[in-house]
Amino acid sequence: MTQQAQRQATSIEASSPYELRVNLSSGTSESAVKTALTTGDVGFLHSFTTGSTVDGPGVRLVAWTAGCQWRCLYCHNPDTWNMMNGMPVTLDHAIEEVGKYRHGLKVMSGGITLSGGEPLMQDRFAVKLLRACKEMGVHTAIETNGYLGSRLSDEDLNSIDLVLLGLKTWDRDRHQRLTGKDNANTLELARRLAAHKIPIWVRFVLVPGLTDDPGDVAQIANFAARLGNVERVEVLPFHQLGRFKWQRLGLDYTLNDVQSPSPELIDWACDVFRAEGLQAF
Numbered sequence: 001m002t003q004q005a006q007r008q009a010t011s012i013e014a015s016s017p018y019e020l021r022v023n024l025s026s027g028t029s030e031s032a033v034k035t036a037l038t039t040g041d042v043g044f045l046h047s048f049t050t051g052s053t054v055d056g057p058g059v060r061l062v063a064w065t066a067g068c069q070w071r072c073l074y075c076h077n078p079d080t081w082n083m084m085n086g087m088p089v090t091l092d093h094a095i096e097e098v099g100k101y102r103h104g105l106k107v108m109s110g111g112i113t114l115s116g117g118e119p120l121m122q123d124r125f126a127v128k129l130l131r132a133c134k135e136m137g138v139h140t141a142i143e144t145n146g147y148l149g150s151r152l153s154d155e156d157l158n159s160i161d162l163v164l165l166g167l168k169t170w171d172r173d174r175h176q177r178l179t180g181k182d183n184a185n186t187l188e189l190a191r192r193l194a195a196h197k198i199p200i201w202v203r204f205v206l207v208p209g210l211t212d213d214p215g216d217v218a219q220i221a222n223f224a225a226r227l228g229n230v231e232r233v234e235v236l237p238f239h240q241l242g243r244f245k246w247q248r249l250g251l252d253y254t255l256n257d258v259q260s261p262s263p264e265l266i267d268w269a270c271d272v273f274r275a276e277g278l279q280a281f
């Protein structure tokens, strides 16, 4: 199938973000990509999925953006790392898609969640889309690793009702090994959101042997509790659902032998957060 035919055959709606999607923007010129990133009038999306009950409050429409600078060892969507794997979608089209669901989303106490990949790789598109959603009365959430948080002005923050913030691990060297990047920007965004009283749901992926160091988890819990705007902590058990993507993309997957955490380990991690007065699930 040619790349153009592949693009035409691929719908922006997907049954699951686990669908492998590659090269959907490969025909797009470099200058068009630069213009899109500057203006935000076009976004590069892996897909839209509907009916999610795990990506924010109520029932959510989720827009999965393409592009991420991190390389988390446990990433289950490595096809979203490269922005060119996403499909170019005009801002108007994206707003139209949300508009189709807005009444249902309100009835189901839900909204839209921008996830990825890393949505702030396309910060202008993200802000324009979320602002338009808020104007439609749709609750807005963004899932981010926080690394590019400084791209958001204080005014931009007004378009976000909730941030699902990934806190991966506390120790800086361990964080660098786990994700390829430092966590200072992430922590800074968390403090800024606290100052602006924008709620955070912390997302913490529990990987046996990688993110279950007791001292580390305790530090994250203490930091999150002191912020004052963390409404809940989601302890997400590591799983192997994304392994096939690493294999299909020819990437070196190092977690083949890592098991999902036991129920006891999950309970232990939740208890560490609860001990700081946080709600953890």
Ligand code: SF4
Pocket (backbone or CB within 6 Å): 068, 069, 070, 071, 072, 074, 075, 076, 077, 078, 080, 116, 117, 118, 145, 179
């Ligand atoms: S930040 Fe998210 S999308 Fe980026 S590599 Fe990590 S898990 Fe994957």
